Amino acid sequence: MNGPAADDHSPWMPFESRRRARDEKREAVLRTAVHLFLEQGYHRATLNDVAERLNITKPALYNYFRSKEEILFECWALGQEQVDDIIAGINVSGENGLGKLRALVRAYAATMATEFGASMVRFNPRDLSPENEKTVRAAKRGIDQTFRRYIADGVADGSIKPCDPKLTAFAIAGSLNWIGHWYQRDGALSPGAIADEFAMRLTEGLATRSIKKKSALEAPDGNNSRKRPKGGHHEHHPRPAARAADQPGRAGHRLRRPPT
Amino acid sequence: MNGPAADDHSPWMPFESRRRARDEKREAVLRTAVHLFLEQGYHRATLNDVAERLNITKPALYNYFRSKEEILFECWALGQEQVDDIIAGINVSGENGLGKLRALVRAYAATMATEFGASMVRFNPRDLSPENEKTVRAAKRGIDQTFRRYIADGVADGSIKPCDPKLTAFAIAGSLNWIGHWYQRDGALSPGAIADEFAMRLTEGLATRSIKKKSALEAPDGNNSRKRPKGGHHEHHPRPAARAADQPGRAGHRLRRPPT
């Protein structure tokens, strides 16, 4: 952010470009890792596998991460970051309870169709260090509470029929989380279609007034999803330093070099 | 079943009692194993842990199972057996599509609140041998198709509103499967209450005519579930040999000794 207007004589430019290259490599590791972890499971996928796929060798990975466990955690964190952003956006949207719930369902469904999103629900927190496990569990609790809050808000403002927020949140979040288990990125269903369909199906039983269904199955790819679900290249912007979400904890140390 | 009327002089009696004792030990292993596998994850839980909890040593386990993988598979199979029974019962019930779907949702929810039921969705099929993995995937496909069939039946007979059976089945099964991830057996929610609530919540949006809700949350334990959700002792009868469900494959070799 403090970068001087980069001509080409600046002695700082190479520094920055080096850092950027490093960050790109870090992300490449995470993308390969999350793919293999999802495909084979965390314990069956070895760091040799990850390295081999990147055309390097295992010890090279330790230039970017302290341990396999840290890689696992960082994969999860990238998914969690997406969700934090989604929630932060909805919180300032000024919608009523039902509107916020629908927005969350839709965006969360699209996230679950990404590999980092799926990692949030397919990785086992028990495989993390005690400290990271606590962070993950706190974040999961935060998501659950957000669902419940939106539902309770909707009941309070009259947009959602009276119901038990706890079990209703479980039912909705369950459907969404399950996407991470069955969704095949090479399958027939587009993330947009899934997100639209789930947003409709999961909330139609809750609305106090009937929903105007627009035959969601026919729209193969709505242009209305805030985050592009699957662009060919750099799947998500290079992250402008840390980003503070309003939700619980998570130390904001995105992208730091561990070894030195 | 060919047992002679056992007085007390029969020389066959000890044989039977021996077999029974063996089967009880086998099941004890599976109950301990499924508990630890769910608690710590399959790879973190060691056979030493399992054995220690049974007050024996690791090699003793090999009198009952060929490998750790076989234990994993048998845990899954016990859960799958419950589901097969449920489906077989519903298939001959003569209900309409919505009725069958509701019955399945209710019984499946209760199963997910058991450890063997949860193992069906928390274990990773990739940890099984190729052959067993195929069996598991076929069974999963069978369950999915049953959900879709009941929904399609309901649409055909007019009890369910027109909808996409595939995505609707995903949404419902997702909610139910997720129970296996969050349900705490020592928590406040009883399996019966969850089953009732989910059966209501997940199908109310589908019914062509409005549902007569009876405030399901207040009924802590309905007496109407065909299988008792959680009896204190012998969780399921000693299994009268093999049991053939109508669904796909699974070799019916329950309870055989591997070594000899």
Next chain:
DNA sequence: CGCTTATATTACTCACGGGTAATAAAAAGT
């Protein structure tokens, strides 16, 4: 060009845990 720092490699350590003898202790059967 030399000095320093980042990045990668080869070759290794080592704990962990599934699985296997070899063998002892019970039970069952005769």
Next chain:
DNA sequence: ACTTTTTATTACCCGTGAGTAATATAAGCG
């Protein structure tokens, strides 16, 4: 009581894979 079978134990093997030197190569950078 003697034999056989079942069930368990102790003591080991050994493949695997995370993580670590020691070291080579390449890239800033004055």
